[in-house]
Amino acid sequence: MATTSSTGAGAPPRVRFAPSPSGYLHIGGARTALFNWLWARSQGGTFVLRIEDTDEERSSLDSVRAILDSLRWLGLDWDEGPEVGGEFGPYFQSERKERYREAAESLIAAGKAYRCYCTKEELDAQREALKAKNPKAQFVYPGTCRDRTDQPDLEHVVRFKAPTAGATTFHDLVFGAITTPNEQQQDFVIVRRNGLPLYNLAAVVDDHDMRITLVARGRDHIGNTPQQVLLYEAFGWELPAFAHLPMMLSPQGEKLSKRHAAVSVSEYRDRGYTPEGVLNYLVRFGWSYGDQEIFSRQELIEKFSWDRVNKSDGKFDAAKFADVAFEHLKRPELTDDERYLDEVVPFLAQAGIEDPPRDRLRQALPLIRERARDLADAAHHLDFYFREPPRMDEKAVKKFLVPDAAPHLEALADAYAALGEWDANSLQGCLEGYLQQKELPMKAVAQPVRVALSGRTASPGLFEVMAVLGRDLTLTRLRRGAALARGAGSAA
């Protein structure tokens, strides 16, 4: 029996992420990629990206592009793979057909695999017949061609000659020893009728050829690991280590799909989560580091280890995800000012605000950090600083820009026109002076002023807002607000 190599302590590990390009990058896939990437980065190892496109029907170049884009956006850079090449390429399975054919032939020559001439139709018929007799029975390939001595040059698949007795055991870094009785195995197909390899063959050949030392993937692959182990043994190759990750299920506990939540990485990018926010949520799913919830990319690399990975499946929680994303946007040490601004600009553009002055943007940023839960939300909070006139919320205008408010707005505009300094403190002092003189509480004028300045009933503190807007816009808006309050019709 082949032996399982250790976690690779010593030699730098070589790990891989091997998506099949049949759609966008799923967050579950992103998590698998992340765990592999973290392991490689923390150990000075190599992260290989391999495209498993042996199923010509389902694979597409668009999907490859989408997956590569998402990985790049997440910052999960690969050392070998598409577009970067590497010593053990090619990294598209569709370009390695000859190698798989040769590997399968060697197994046939060694008597460990055989040509099977049974057609799909024949097998389906047998399956039907069995079902008719016993609806509960599970059809297994009866071994019709297993002991054929001739191998006519007719269309065929290649089947692996699986052992019928004993058991296959492999050691998993997360789950420990997993043993499966060999009676459970049937003579599974390794090469299709069209000559293309099936997953188990291609994955084993590639993982071996690419010198992969640790195979980390979703728990849904645990079931075919024994088949792969059998293949390694048949080839006489050393086993890599295995690590299976617990599943990410829907909030209802089913397999996570679009029906339950946004599952594509690109959806979170479009929504304005930062890549680190996404990675942070994903990594905490199945992995923990004491009570710590928030991690920078660097911390993740420093702290990740397999012994802190959980065994139990979990349910996706959009609210928690949103909160983690928010933390990353809120903390300057996680998303610094300049980067925040760079990232929010496209979202502003989407709202029709092109080329907002960088200075004002920078001034407004501290006011929205605590408020914006994602970049789309940030653009919303930033909107009125850059739109002139601002969008006036109809209900807000109706409720607060009433005739009584007009004289206050007018008087404040005059007072501010004469104010020397233009900073939050001076602005506050000025307004408080006015209130004192009129013997009014702050509440009497706050909302009308806010609506005049921002068009909304909710905003950051008035004086901070005015400081960002500057004197000209502040005066313009206060006076426009006064006009609206008087019921003077057109505000402009």
Place this chain on the structure above:
RNA sequence: GGCCCCAUCGUCUAGUGGUUAGGACAUCGGCCUCUCACGCCGGUAACACGAGUUCGAAUCUCGUUGGGGUCACCA
């Protein structure tokens, strides 16, 4: 159904024989206050069940129940 795996608040989790079972999200109160948000204080809320082992089990063993995965010429 066979095989494999899992089991702490609603959710993500800490915990590795002795804790008032901790944190975070969500939720519910309160404080702060020019609105919103942030922040702060506090509340509700969990060891699936049953047998063992032990002076003592969330922690170890077995069983039950529940959940998930997998049984393709998909990956």
